[in-house]
Amino acid sequence: MLQSDIEDDEHLGQYPETKERKAKAENFNNDRLRSYIERIERLKAEKKNLGSDITDIFTEAKSSGYDPKVMRALIKEREQEPAAVEELETMLDLYRRAVG
């Protein structure tokens, strides 16, 4: 029996344990796990679709003459705090000089 069933079943002693009751309890918990699983699977599917959409755009952009590699670099840059970028750049420059 699943760990999660324990709490659900803790108070069952006071009722006569019928087959029907047991089936219900199992269904309930099976349903709960199944619900989690299916929700996750649904979201994963959506996520995958978005991935495809993104790929499509890169492909289209590429056929318009834009370089996906540069686009990715730009996007990555944009999704960082400008201050952080500046800071890292400064420090990097310092270290770069230090090691020659």
Added chain:
Amino acid sequence: MLQSDIEDDEHLGQYPETKERKAKAENFNNDRLRSYIERIERLKAEKKNLGSDITDIFTEAKSSGYDPKVMRALIKEREQEPAAVEELETMLDLYRRAVG
């Protein structure tokens, strides 16, 4: 100038090249690139949100007593062809015996 502008400018010769015209052309193309970039960023954001949603469900499931690790294994199994799972299992068994 971006590579992609070339084709767009191929037919521009018939018009006098004014600064205003040039600005327009650049805007058009800037807009095109910007459009690609922003659409991708939008989709990436949605994708990230879905990732968070999935994480949330795993967290909730865990607090219900289900083991995320086992859930992941189950989900992975379900998203494969049953035949493939069977096949891998069989082969794995074979190899396992082979190496002791």
Added chain:
Amino acid sequence: MLQSDIEDDEHLGQYPETKERKAKAENFNNDRLRSYIERIERLKAEKKNLGSDITDIFTEAKSSGYDPKVMRALIKEREQEPAAVEELETMLDLYRRAVG
């Protein structure tokens, strides 16, 4: 029997198929697979050790006041062709202006 045994066994017909012979063949092939597996496991272990060594150096460097994050950025930069870096930088700048 493993797929790989097929070729090894192709010429076996000319000999009487004894249990001993079969055991030998299986041992040979089991050994081959086992050898592959164990060599890989050995290399993976060495790889892991190197990873630990690297971590140790970062830790020591950090305690000397150097920022591991910047060091990583510098190392990444150094392991790329300078020309490629320059090129990407140039294009990135172009795109950056284009999208504002």
Added chain:
Amino acid sequence: MLQSDIEDDEHLGQYPETKERKAKAENFNNDRLRSYIERIERLKAEKKNLGSDITDIFTEAKSSGYDPKVMRALIKEREQEPAAVEELETMLDLYRRAVG
């Protein structure tokens, strides 16, 4: 100046600050950083080579008729505690039944 130089320079006030002295201090610290960087780069290179070696073995094994995918599964299994494998298998079975 690098953060790490601070401690090295804390006691410098008592000496006349000569250009030569400063150059030495900087060299010392530059060397230290450079040493870290180069040691890490060396180790990373070795690590990469080991990765290539592993790839080579998989390739060779494949050309001997062994399926790399199955081999990877086996290796992963072997690098886990047998008890843990058993446990996961058991739980997975339980969950599998639960969701149907």
Added chain:
DNA sequence: CCCGGCGTTAATGCAC
């Protein structure tokens, strides 16, 4: 059209 390599992203382990 398949396959190996690469880059990105999630998952585990660790250190604070």
Added chain:
DNA sequence: GTGCATTAACGCCGGG
């Protein structure tokens, strides 16, 4: 326990 660093998995991309 929370965040981070490493490692493994996944998906994408270019070449044969």
